[in-house]
Amino acid sequence: MSDKKQSKTAAPKKNEAYSLNDDRRVKVLSPGALVAKRFFRNTLSVVGLGMIIAMFLFSFVGGFISPYAEDEIFYTYTDMKKNYVSATKNNVFRYQNADAQTFNSTLQAKFQLAYNQKNNTFDHQNVTYTIEELGTDLYAISADGTELALAYKDIVNAADDVSPVPYALKRAALVAYTNGENTFNVGAKTYALDKDGNIFDAKTPVAYISRFIVQAAEPGLNITHEFKEKLETALDNDDSEFRYTDESGEEAVYTLEYKPDSMTWNIMQDKSTYVKMTYASPSKEHPLGTDANGMDMITRLMYGGRVSLVIGFIVVFIAAFLGILFGGISGYFGGWVDNLIMRIVDVFYCIPSTPLIIILGAAMDAMQVDPKIRMLYLMLILGFLSWPGIARLIRGQILSLREQEFMTATEACGISVPRRIFHHLIPNVIPQLIVICTMDLGSTILTEATLSFLGLGVKFPFASWGNIINDVNNSFVMTNYWFIWIPAGICLLISVLGFNFIGDGLRDAFDPKMKR
Amino acid sequence: MRKFILKRLALSVLILFCVTFIIYLIMRCLPSSFVESRAMQLATAPGAKPYEEWLSQLNAMYGLDKNVFLGYLGWLKDFCTGNFGDSWKYTVPVVEKFNDTVWLSFIMGTISFFFEIIIAVPLGVIAATKQYSRTDYAISTFALIGISLPSFFFATLLKLLFSVKLRWFDLIGIVSRDYAQLTPFGQFLDKAHHLVLPIFTLTIVSIGSLMRYVRTNMLEVLNADYIRTARAKGLSERKVIYHHAFRNTLIPLVTIIGGSLPGLFSGALITEQLFGIPGIGYTSYYAMVIGDIPFSMFYLTFLAVLTLLGNLISDILYAVVDPRVRIA
Numbered sequence: 001m002s003d004k005k006q007s008k009t010a011a012p013k014k015n016e017a018y019s020l021n022d023d024r025r026v027k028v029l030s031p032g033a034l035v036a037k038r039f040f041r042n043t044l045s046v047v048g049l050g051m052i053i054a055m056f057l058f059s060f061v062g063g064f065i066s067p068y069a070e071d072e073i074f075y076t077y078t079d080m081k082k083n084y085v086s087a088t089k090n091n092v093f094r095y096q097n098a099d100a101q102t103f104n105s106t107l108q109a110k111f112q113l114a115y116n117q118k119n120n121t122f123d124h125q126n127v128t129y130t131i132e133e134l135g136t137d138l139y140a141i142s143a144d145g146t147e148l149a150l151a152y153k154d155i156v157n158a159a160d161d162v163s164p165v166p167y168a169l170k171r172a173a174l175v176a177y178t179n180g181e182n183t184f185n186v187g188a189k190t191y192a193l194d195k196d197g198n199i200f201d202a203k204t205p206v207a208y209i210s211r212f213i214v215q216a217a218e219p220g221l222n223i224t225h226e227f228k229e230k231l232e233t234a235l236d237n238d239d240s241e242f243r244y245t246d247e248s249g250e251e252a253v254y255t256l257e258y259k260p261d262s263m264t265w266n267i268m269q270d271k272s273t274y275v276k277m278t279y280a281s282p283s284k285e286h287p288l289g290t291d292a293n294g295m296d297m298i299t300r301l302m303y304g305g306r307v308s309l310v311i312g313f314i315v316v317f318i319a320a321f322l323g324i325l326f327g328g329i330s331g332y333f334g335g336w337v338d339n340l341i342m343r344i345v346d347v348f349y350c351i352p353s354t355p356l357i358i359i360l361g362a363a364m365d366a367m368q369v370d371p372k373i374r375m376l377y378l379m380l381i382l383g384f385l386s387w388p389g390i391a392r393l394i395r396g397q398i399l400s401l402r403e404q405e406f407m408t409a410t411e412a413c414g415i416s417v418p419r420r421i422f423h424h425l426i427p428n429v430i431p432q433l434i435v436i437c438t439m440d441l442g443s444t445i446l447t448e449a450t451l452s453f454l455g456l457g458v459k460f461p462f463a464s465w466g467n468i469i470n471d472v473n474n475s476f477v478m479t480n481y482w483f484i485w486i487p488a489g490i491c492l493l494i495s496v497l498g499f500n501f502i503g504d505g506l507r508d509a510f511d512p513k514m515k516r
Numbered sequence: 517m518r519k520f521i522l523k524r525l526a527l528s529v530l531i532l533f534c535v536t537f538i539i540y541l542i543m544r545c546l547p548s549s550f551v552e553s554r555a556m557q558l559a560t561a562p563g564a565k566p567y568e569e570w571l572s573q574l575n576a577m578y579g580l581d582k583n584v585f586l587g588y589l590g591w592l593k594d595f596c597t598g599n600f601g602d603s604w605k606y607t608v609p610v611v612e613k614f615n616d617t618v619w620l621s622f623i624m625g626t627i628s629f630f631f632e633i634i635i636a637v638p639l640g641v642i643a644a645t646k647q648y649s650r651t652d653y654a655i656s657t658f659a660l661i662g663i664s665l666p667s668f669f670f671a672t673l674l675k676l677l678f679s680v681k682l683r684w685f686d687l688i689g690i691v692s693r694d695y696a697q698l699t700p701f702g703q704f705l706d707k708a709h710h711l712v713l714p715i716f717t718l719t720i721v722s723i724g725s726l727m728r729y730v731r732t733n734m735l736e737v738l739n740a741d742y743i744r745t746a747r748a749k750g751l752s753e754r755k756v757i758y759h760h761a762f763r764n765t766l767i768p769l770v771t772i773i774g775g776s777l778p779g780l781f782s783g784a785l786i787t788e789q790l791f792g793i794p795g796i797g798y799t800s801y802y803a804m805v806i807g808d809i810p811f812s813m814f815y816l817t818f819l820a821v822l823t824l825l826g827n828l829i830s831d832i833l834y835a836v837v838d839p840r841v842r843i844a
Contacts, residue, residue: 044653044660346527347534352819354785355804356542359812363546377567446666449784453668456805473671475687478679489669496664504660 035431038509045505049499053493059305063349068296070303071461074286076277083217084269087231088262090213092150092164092257093137099167103141103149111141111151135178140171154178155199155213159205159225169207173199177209196229231267250499279481289483292471293460305461311379311458311497312445316437323390324433328421330391331388331398341391348388354447357381361456371459378457382444393436399430431510438503442496449492521832528824532599535820536595536813540588543809544580550604550807551575578604578809591813601810605803610814613799618781620690621788621795624711626778628718633773636723640730641765644738645757655727662724671717671790678713685713688792714791718784730765737764767838775830778822 018025028135039045087137092114097103107124114122114131129148132140137153154177156170165173168186176193178377183192192200197209205225212235214228227244234256245251253270272450276294280286288297330341360381364374386406401407402425410420451457454467460467468488472478478485548623555570575581579590600610636659643655649816679687686692690710691703698706737743738761746756783797792798796815803811835841 038584044656327662343527343531346531347538348537350531350820350823351538352816352823355800355812355816355819356539357805358785358801359543359546359807362807366547366552366807442664446664449666450668453666454786466666469666469672478672478676482676483670485669489666489673492666492669493661493664496666497660500660500664504656 016029027489035506035509039505040506042250042505043502045509046503048498048505051494055305055374055495055498056309057308058327058491059302062302063299063306065300066296066299068299069464070299071295073294074277074280074290074296075274076280078271078275080273080275081268081270082273083266084254085214085221085223085231085267087212087214087218087235087265087267089235090153090155090211093139093153094155096150096167096170098149099146101146101148107141107148108151111139115151134171134175138174138178141458143188151175154209154211156199156207156209157225158207160492165207169199173207173209196232235265266334279477279484282483288487289481291468291484292477297468297483298478300463300468301465301491304468304488305491305495307375307458307462307464308448308466308492311375311382311448311464312441314379315382315386315444315448316440318380319386319390319440320433320437322383322387324394324422324426326387327391327394328398331395332402332417332421332425336398338395342395345391346386348385350387353385354450356385357447357451358454358456360449361454365456371462375458375462378448378451382447386440386444389440390433390436393432394426394429397432398425401425401428435503435507435510438499438506442499442503445492445496445499465489517835521828522826524831528828531824532817532820533592536592536817537588539816540813541584543784543812544584544587546807550809551578551580554604586692595652595817600814602802603808603811605806605808605811610811612825613811614796614814614818617794617799618783618796620793621797622781623780624715624718624784624788624793624795628715628722629709629776629780631715631719632726633724635719636726637769640727641734641757641762643727643731646733647735656731658728659724659731662720662722662727664724665721667717667721667784667786668790670721671713671787674713674717676792686710690793702766710791711793714787714793717787717791721787726772730769733768734761734765737761741781742765767834770837771830771834774828777829778825780823782819 019256093108093115095103095108095111107129110122110124110129114120119131121128123129127143129141129143131141134140139151140147141149141151150167150171152174154174156165156173158165166186169191172184172186173191173193176182177197181193183190185191189201191206192202194200197204199207199209208225208229210228210232212232214223216223220322224247227246230242230244231254233239234254239256241253241255243251243253255268255270257266257268258264259266276293277290278294280290280294282289286296286298286302291297291300296311326341326345330338360377362378369377398421407420407424411426415424448457448464449466449469452464453470454468455470458464458467465488469485469492471481472485517641547726551571551574555574558564558570558574559567565573572581579587582590602608603610603613604815639655639658643652646652675687690707692706692710695703695706705813738757743756746760747753751760781796783795783800785797785801787793788795788798789801800811800815803815
């Protein structure tokens with residue numbers, strides 16, 4: 001019909017050149033060309049073709065154009081608050097024995113008791129101990145006139161934080177500190193004491209006094225005296241943060257946070273840390289941002305497209321191969337062969353495929369199958385479960401075709417049976433086969449995506465459009481990072497829709513009853 | 517007719533036998549992660565028996581120590597006598613759990629099926645009568661988008677729009693937090709409210725195929741000779757389409773609708789799972805993932821029965837609706 005139209009439109013010009021009964025006046029179109037013409041006249045199928053071509057270019061060419069690899073992980077610096085040190089204000093007594101004296105824990109407890117009861121003496125095992133107050137929160141304990149120990153709350157640290165501070169020095173320093181004196185003597189030496197509690201032996205610092213106990217959050221961290229001083233001033237002033245430049249010249253901001261339950265201050269360091277760039281927003285380098293593993297989203301989408309499309313094609317190929325084989329045999333031979341094969345088809349039809357694939361997927365999870373092999377299994381399973389539809393179609397067509405005259409002719413010519421089936425019958429079924437395969441491609445891609453979405457299909461490190469969307473199982477990602485899952489969903493929709501459009505257009509184009 | 521039905525029933529039983537055997541074979545041949553993880557869990561308890569002992573005890577308890585064929589025969593015997601066993605995951609009889617969950621799925625399926633029919637049939641008819649018009653293209657595109665839309669993606673989009681942005685619905689679950697305090701009618705409304713999005717998803721996702729089916733059949737009828745005759749008689753276009761054509765379209769339509777009735781019980785696995793609706797799909801999904809053999813076997817057999825039943829119903833309806841068809 002359409003060739004008639006063609007001749008009408010083309011006629012006026014050519015009429016002059018050719019005589020009326022010249023064959024060249026009529027443009028002859030082969031059946032294939034007719035189908036193509038009808039196909040391209042259908043807007044939807046052309047749109048579908050465009051969509052599929054676009055998706056193919058995106059997936060297969062895009063992967064080469066993209067500057068990144070499928071599993072390239074990106075890192076970035078980010079400001080993170082890390083626990084640096086914790087500080088506690090000391091409010092329990094600490095004890096230091098005088099040289100060559102002992103002051104064990106029983107005595108310490110007795111002292112504490114006496115202190116609480118505001119007694120000046122306490123007894124233990126027939127010995128009377130006297131307590132002498134040397135300053136605020138500073139006591140000396142002696143027995144029989146010899147000083148045994150010192151009880152104090154302000155802590156004397158050596159300037160290098162390591163070497164022990166001699167008893168005499170400690171005692172003199174604490175006395176001077178609590179009484180607010182600027183200098184003190186130990187033996188013949190004179191030490192200077194400033195109001196921050198630093199003790200100098202003629203300009204060189206030997207020790208410092210502080211009420212705070214500072215502990216590093218991580219072992220191996222060396223806290224300098226300078227830092228402690230800064231911290232102490234901040235604590236005294238009730239600041240919420242302070243800056244400090246460490247020995248290597250790196251300046252950082254430290255945030256103070258008071259924890260009432262443990263009565264400690266947590267000091268957090270704002271430090272830029274090198275981390276994986278997770279869920280980065282779209283930018284020039286990463287047009288669709290990055291995913292949970294710090295991989296470039298658009299590159300993942302391209303490789304995911306490859307996986308989804310290739311799986312679709314392989315599955316449909318397997319299904320078509322099995323379907324043609326069994327459908328062809330069944331339709332040609334009929335009788336008990338047909339009956340047997342059709343019952344097998346019935347059984348396959350009846351097996352609930354989605355639940356079965358879910359069970360198999362879960363089992364593969366349990367067996368920890370390698371992701372690559374898993375993909376292969378997935379294709380085989382999907383292909384093996386979807387051939388019955390094609391087999392039924394082929395059989396039905398062949399049943400009607402084999403009664404036609406050309407089949408009698410092949411028989412008369414003595415052509416072998418396989419050749420008759422696969423050379424003379426199957427080619428006549430190709431149109432329907434192409435249509436059903438195109439439609440199947442769409443549905444296979446959907447099934448694969450659904451499985452991957454459930455985490456039972458294609459697995460990390462491989463990307464597939466389904467397992468990219470898998471991230472929405474985390475509602476935070478769903479609400480805040482649209483760029484993770486919406487593009488993948490749109491890719492999926494476009495591909496499946498494209499295949500369906502093409503299938504629909506092909507069906508109409510192959511239909512000889514088509515009026516257009 | 518009776519002979520036909522009996523023959524089909526006998527065939528169905530045979531098919532069912534094969535299907536259950538295949539499923540049982542697959543389930544048994546897979547490493548039963550359920551028993552292994554259970555044994556592992558029990559063995560770590562203080563003072564417990566070693567893992568191997570637990571494993572063999574559990575295997576014996578669950579009847580997994582027999583070989584596959586004997587196991588299948590045992591299962592078949594139990595199944596035929598109506599003993600479906602206890603679910604491993606839910607630790608209640610399978611039938612009880614099934615009964616608790618299937619009705620919710622059925623209600624969801626029925627409502628969405630109802631919407632599907634009242635939307636798809638008129639649209640399909642309109643598309644066919646105005647073939648190649650802009651309306652036809654719009655409807656066909658809509659139908660194809662419905663078919664092509666991955667249900668999990670569509671459901672997530674709906675959740676983002678209606679639950680997160682507009683806050684009209686809860687993100688997940690079948691009841692609100694204050695469910696226990698509501699009046700019985702309020703509880704009903706609350707559940708209905710939570711079912712809106714799942715039903716909407718199901719309807720949109722499944723509407724396309726029915727619409728296309730209606731359109732194709734309507735087109736076929738419209739090309740028939742008796743339609744030309746009707747037009748030649750000078751009947752109004754309205755009468756031609758709704759009186760002559762549509763009635764004939766109903767023949768395949770009724771068979772396909774009748775055939776999909778059993779499917780209403782099968783549950784919507786993905787949709788229920790995404791919206792956290794405790795229907796049969798949701799329940800069986802978790803049972804299947806954990807390797808709960810009694811429940812999975814029951815559910816898969818149930819699905820197979822539904823498929824067979826659907827085919828049988830549509831075949832019978834075909835003969836009932838179309839007086840020209842005689843089946844032997």
